[in-house]
Amino acid sequence: MQNLYLGVEAIGQAAIDGGISGVYAYPGTPSTEITEFIQASKLATEKGVRSKWSANEKTAYEAALGMSYAGKRSMVCMKHVGLNVAADAFMNSAITGINGGLIVTVADDPSMHSSQNEQDSRFYGKFAMIPVLEPSNQQEAYDMVYSGFELSEKLGVPVMVRITTRLAHSRAGVTRKAEVAANPLKLPQHPSQFVLLPAIARQRYKSLLQKQESFEQAALASDYNFLKKGPDQALGIIACGLAINYLNEHYKNRECPYTVMKLAQYPIPEEMLHEMEQLCEEVLVLEEGYPLVEEAVKAIFSKQIKVSGRLSGILPRDGELNADLVAKVLGLETQEGASVPELVVNRPPALCQGCGHQDMYKALNEAVDKYSKGRVFSDIGCYTLGALPPYESIYSCVDMGASITMAKGAADAGLIPSLAVIGDSTFTHSGITGLLDAVNDKSNIVVVISDNESVSMTGGQESSALGKIESICAGVGVDPEHIRMLVPMKKYHELMVKTFEEEMAYEGVSVIIFRRECIQAAARRLRTERKIKQNPKL
Amino acid sequence: MKTDIILAGVGGQGILSIASILGEAVLREGLFLKQAETHGMSQRGGAVVSHLRISDAPVAADLIPKGAADIILSVEPMEALRYLPFLSPGGYIVTNTTPFINVPNYPDVEKLMEEVRKQPRFVAIDADQMATEIGNKRASNMVMLGAAAPFIDIEPEKIEAGIESIFKRKGEEVVELNLKAFRAGYQFALKNR
Numbered sequence: 001m002q003n004l005y006l007g008v009e010a011i012g013q014a015a016i017d018g019g020i021s022g023v024y025a026y027p028g029t030p031s032t033e034i035t036e037f038i039q040a041s042k043l044a045t046e047k048g049v050r051s052k053w054s055a056n057e058k059t060a061y062e063a064a065l066g067m068s069y070a071g072k073r074s075m076v077c078m079k080h081v082g083l084n085v086a087a088d089a090f091m092n093s094a095i096t097g098i099n100g101g102l103i104v105t106v107a108d109d110p111s112m113h114s115s116q117n118e119q120d121s122r123f124y125g126k127f128a129m130i131p132v133l134e135p136s137n138q139q140e141a142y143d144m145v146y147s148g149f150e151l152s153e154k155l156g157v158p159v160m161v162r163i164t165t166r167l168a169h170s171r172a173g174v175t176r177k178a179e180v181a182a183n184p185l186k187l188p189q190h191p192s193q194f195v196l197l198p199a200i201a202r203q204r205y206k207s208l209l210q211k212q213e214s215f216e217q218a219a220l221a222s223d224y225n226f227l228k229k230g231p232d233q234a235l236g237i238i239a240c241g242l243a244i245n246y247l248n249e250h251y252k253n254r255e256c257p258y259t260v261m262k263l264a265q266y267p268i269p270e271e272m273l274h275e276m277e278q279l280c281e282e283v284l285v286l287e288e289g290y291p292l293v294e295e296a297v298k299a300i301f302s303k304q305i306k307v308s309g310r311l312s313g314i315l316p317r318d319g320e321l322n323a324d325l326v327a328k329v330l331g332l333e334t335q336e337g338a339s340v341p342e343l344v345v346n347r348p349p350a351l352c353q354g355c356g357h358q359d360m361y362k363a364l365n366e367a368v369d370k371y372s373k374g375r376v377f378s379d380i381g382c383y384t385l386g387a388l389p390p391y392e393s394i395y396s397c398v399d400m401g402a403s404i405t406m407a408k409g410a411a412d413a414g415l416i417p418s419l420a421v422i423g424d425s426t427f428t429h430s431g432i433t434g435l436l437d438a439v440n441d442k443s444n445i446v447v448v449i450s451d452n453e454s455v456s457m458t459g460g461q462e463s464s465a466l467g468k469i470e471s472i473c474a475g476v477g478v479d480p481e482h483i484r485m486l487v488p489m490k491k492y493h494e495l496m497v498k499t500f501e502e503e504m505a506y507e508g509v510s511v512i513i514f515r516r517e518c519i520q521a522a523a524r525r526l527r528t529e530r531k532i533k534q535n536p537k538l
Numbered sequence: 539m540k541t542d543i544i545l546a547g548v549g550g551q552g553i554l555s556i557a558s559i560l561g562e563a564v565l566r567e568g569l570f571l572k573q574a575e576t577h578g579m580s581q582r583g584g585a586v587v588s589h590l591r592i593s594d595a596p597v598a599a600d601l602i603p604k605g606a607a608d609i610i611l612s613v614e615p616m617e618a619l620r621y622l623p624f625l626s627p628g629g630y631i632v633t634n635t636t637p638f639i640n641v642p643n644y645p646d647v648e649k650l651m652e653e654v655r656k657q658p659r660f661v662a663i664d665a666d667q668m669a670t671e672i673g674n675k676r677a678s679n680m681v682m683l684g685a686a687a688p689f690i691d692i693e694p695e696k697i698e699a700g701i702e703s704i705f706k707r708k709g710e711e712v713v714e715l716n717l718k719a720f721r722a723g724y725q726f727a728l729k730n731r
Contacts, residue, residue, distance in 0.1 A: 004561045004571070029577060113576075170574040170600035171557075173565055248598035323603040335605035337625035341653045343645040344619050347548060349582035350640070382582065457582075 002173030007163055010138045010174045011077075011105055012037030014145035019180035021072035021100075022050035024060035026429060027458035028079030029114040030168035031107035035077055036461070047182065053455075055464040056400070056429040057082035061089040061104070068102040068158075069194055071186030073149045080108040080121050085400065085430065087124070092196060093158050094128035095204045099188045101149030102158040109165050110288055111320040114457075116380070116397065118318065120289030125160045125266060129208055131215050132160045132266040133224070134241035138172040140224065140264065146177055155215060157208070164288050166320065167242055212267070220269035225262060227272055229279060232257040236280030240264070240293055242321075243286035249323040250332055268293060273300055284329065285309035288321050348388060356516035357383045359488035360421075360450050360496070361391040367500030368419070375415060379403040379431075381423035382457045382518075383450050394421060401430025408434065408443040416444050417504040424451040424465040432472060438509045439477040446503045446510045449473075450488070452518035460521045473511045482510040489516065539691040540595075542602045543609045544624050545588040546617035548638045549576075553613055555704070556683050557588050563692055563700035564592050572597040583640050585617055592691070611686045613665070613679060614638045615650045622657075630659045632686040632727065634678065636666040661685050661727045668726070669719050677719035684723025688731065694724055 005013065012034045015023060025035040038044045038051045054060035057078040064076035076086070083090060083106050090104065106124070109115040125132035133148060135141035144161055152159040192200050219225055236259040239247050244262050248254050259279045261272060276283070283305060285294040291311035298307045308314040314329055315321070327334045351358050361383075368375060378384060378394035379402060386393045396406055403420035411418040422431050427449050438445055449469055455461040465472075473483050484499050486492060496514075503510035517525075543560075547553040557573050564571040570593050576586040591597045604623050610631045612618035618633035625631065633654060637647050654660055665681035672681075680701065687694050698717055705713045 002565060004558075004565055006575070033577075166574060166600050169577050170572055171561060172572045172597070173570070242600075245598045245600065249603065322601055323599045327603070334603070335627070336623050337605045337607070337627075337629070338622040338657070340622055341619050343649055343653070344616055345641060345643050345645060347583065347585045347641055349549070349584040352582065385582070459577075 002175050004171050005138055005142070005174045006033060006169060006171050007135070007138050007141050007167035008033040008107070008169070009037045010142040011145050011161070011163070012041070013174070013176060014142040015075045015103070016041055016044045016047070016049060017176055017179050018146040018149050019073050019182050020049055020075050020149070021182045022064070022067050023075045023077065024054050024064040025077040026054050026057050026060055026082060027455050027461045028082050028107075029458055030109060030165040031077045031079045031082070031105065032458045032461070033168075034105060036459075053461055053464065057086040058089055061086035061093070064102060064104075065089060065093050065096070065098075068098045068100040069188060070100065072100040072183050073102070074100065075103045075105060075145070077105045078107070079115065080106055080119050081115060081117065081399065082106075083121055083124055090124065091128050094130045095196060095201060095208055096194045097156045097204070097208070098152055098158055099186070099193075100183050101152035103145060103148045103152060103161055104158050105145070105161045105163070107163050107165065107168050108289060111165070113165050116399070118289070120292060121160065121162045122266065122289060122292050125162065126292065129212060130157045130160060131155060131218065132162055134162045134264050134266070135167060136241050136244045136262070136264055138167070138170070138174050141167060142174050142176070144224070151218065155211065155218065157211065162241070164242060164320070216267050216269055219265045219267055220271055222265040224264035225269060225272065227275055228260045228262075230256055230258040230260065233280055234258070234282065236261065236276050236283045238263055238276070238283060238285045238293060238297065240285075240287040242288050243326075246321055246323045246326040247286060250327055250330065263293060268296055270300060273297060277301055277305060280305075282306045282308070284314070286315070286321065286326060349385060350388070351382060351385050352519050354519045355382070356452055356488035356514060356519075357386065357450050359490060359493070360448065360514045361386045361393045363488075363493055363496035363500060364419070364421070364448065365391065365393055367497045367504065368417075371417065375410075375417060376419045376421060377403040377406040377410070378420070379422040379426045381426050382452075383421055383423055386421065400426055401434055404431050404434035404438060404445070404447055407445045407447070408438045408441070411444045412441070417446060418444070419446045419448060419504075421448045421450060424449060424453060424469060425455040425463040427469065428463070428465040428472070432476060435473065435478070435509070435511075436476045442508055444507050446500070446512065449511060449513045451513055451515040452521070453515070454518045454521045456518045456520060460518060460524065469513055478509050478511050482506055482508065484510070484512045486512060486514050487516055488514040540591070540593040541609070541689075541691050542607045543590040543592070543611055543686070543690070544602060544607045544621045545590055546610060546612040546621055547586055547614050548617065548640065549582060549584050549586045551613050551638060552679050553586065553588055556611070556679050557590055559683065559697065559700040559704050560590060560592070560690070562703050563696045566699065567692060567696060569594055570596050572600050574600040585620060587621060609686055609689050611682060613682055615647065615654060616645065619650065619653055628659070630661065630689045630731075631657050632661045632682065632689070633663070634665040634682055635662050636664060636678075659731070661731055663723065663726050663730070665723065668722055672718050672722060673715050677715050680716045680719035681723035684720035685727040687720070687724050688727050
């Protein structure tokens with residue numbers, strides 16, 4: 001029987017079956033469940049696959065590269081914006097190349113269901129000049145990751161697997177393949193391969209450039225890419241990854257009258273494009289994300305052939321594609337049910353009842369009320385919901401760790417008091433270095449670390465910060481007298497307000513740590529404890 | 539055959555357990571399935587939806603196109619109405635009448651039900667009440683699944699096998715409770731469609 005897997009689960013299973021020795025990741029929707037799947041897998045445990053969370057995507061990437069250096073297969077997973085954090089390691093790993101097969105799985109979030117932008121990771125793949133695999137369904141996601149390690153070893157570079165939210169969080173039947181044994185420990189053949197001193201890096205870069213032809217040949221030969229001739233020459237369609245489904249949705253037995261090129265392995269095989277150029281008068285590009293393929297096709301095709309897609313404006317430039325949008329472009333009949341009655345209201349996400357962030361924000365609002373608005377910088381996590389009513393406490397959410405550094409910059413500019421609100425796990429992800437800057441510069445800021453002892457927005461993963469925050473702050477150089485500890489509860493409201501006032505009056509770096517277990521994590525813990533009590537054998 | 543179902547509710551209401559039971563039944567039958575879920579930020583009390591597509595041929599898109607859903611199965615009345623543009627002209631709304639009120643401007647429930655009753659084909663059921671009478675309010679999702687079962691192209695016995703398989707780890711008693719809830723919903727829908 002097939003296994004019913006989410007796209008992310010298919011990727012986790014494929015990595016285990018494909019012979020990884022370790023997965024490295026920091027949680028981020030929609031990529032989180034890949035690593036969670038491996039952590040929960042009995043098979044992975046038996047095989048000794050290493051799977052604990054990393055502090056951030058950069059440390060995760062570098063560790064995965066180190067595992068590859070040692071000859072083993074490894075995978076590193078992140079959401080799209082996580083690759084910005086890991087970009088230094090990522091770009092340079094294309095130049096060092098790999099030893100054991102290395103897959104970097106990046107989950108993009110078009111339509112920004114749970115993200116601050118919808119950047120398209122295929123551009124990163126092109127930027128680093130490595131092959132990119134873009135699965136169109138759950139089985140392909142499994143197959144691509146399963147055989148992706150071998151592809152990486154054959155081509156000598158990391159391979160990117162790019163998925164989007166829709167595939168990540170959709171389930172379908174998946175057939176597994178035979179398990180591959182882990183690689184033996186084996187150092188790189190050339191001891192200088194990973195030493196990117198300029199003289200060596202120049203050689204390595206030349207070698208990467210020389211390999212480009214083999215990457216394109218691999219894409220041309222790939223079963224994931226194909227050209228299917230259609231009887232109607234008026235139009236040709238290039239469908240990338242998931243977009244092929246939105247096309248197939250409209251044709252029984254997949255019998256589209258136009259020539260269709262499915263593209264799921266990059267770099268774009270130009271030979272296939274030239275073949276297509278002969279077969280159609282006009283070309284439509286269907287791709288999820290930015291118009292990467294459309295731009296490339298426009299540059300390659302002769303000017304007589306009209307190319308349309310997201311760039312030309314025939315499809316929306318932003319947001320996810322869907323079958324309805326594709327139907328409209330193709331001039332197919334669509335239907336729509338009744339409209340939504342006016343009395344239906346939105347249900348925006350909100351902080352859970354009883355969450356400690358709520359008590360912290362209530363105290364914060366009272367303490368800063370006497371100043372003009374716009375002084376609280378924040379970060380990425382559940383507490384970002386403090387931007388919405390009824391709190392409306394925060395004025396920024398940019399990238400991981402930016403609360404502390406933006407508050408510092410604003411304070412340096414003269415906005416006193418300036419405050420930062422950051423979570424425990426975001427603090428260890430990217431907040432520590434910013435705090436060090438503030439200490440060294442004696443910036444006048446108040447940093448609130450709202451510590452719920454877990455990575456809650458992504459489902460309650462273990463936080464790298466657990467039990468370490470006070471000592472990290474002291475170690476970075478914050479005056480211990482200005483590292484304050486509070487429990488965010490209604491009964492301590494007055495104390496919390498007073499502490500805010502005292503620390504805002506202090507000219508220097510203050511850290512106020514609000515510590516109370518995430519209410520969801522507490523509920524899960526109590527359920528488990530009850531189960532163990534009922535059945536001690538567990 | 540094909541049955542396209544929109545499963546609607548609020549984060550934390552457990553619509554995914556309905557989806558996993560149907561998924562289990564579908565795979566046993568050797569049918570094809572795609573089921574798209576909402577994870578992430580919306581799970582914090584926001585509106586969540588799952589698109590469940592069952593077919594005897596491979597399913598293409600993970601999402602149901604507009605106007606193509608055979609069933610909107612909602613565990614909450616306002617959420618049933620949110621996805622009306624997806625309902626096909628011959629489709630059914632199957633909704634719980636117990637509201638989940640977590641926003642200050644939640645509309646009047648009677649007005650919501652009026653909108654539901656304006657639709658040509660619907661089943662409205664107080665699943666919380668029915669599940670409570672059977673023995674546990676938490677089985678209301680199985681009442682809802684039962685109420686939708688007459689409109690799904692899978693024999694109810696096959697869905698029951700899915701329920702047994704999903705709940706068997708929790709013991710015989712839990713399986714029986716959920717089967718009873720499923721059957722009660724099923725009978726209600728047959729009489730009140």
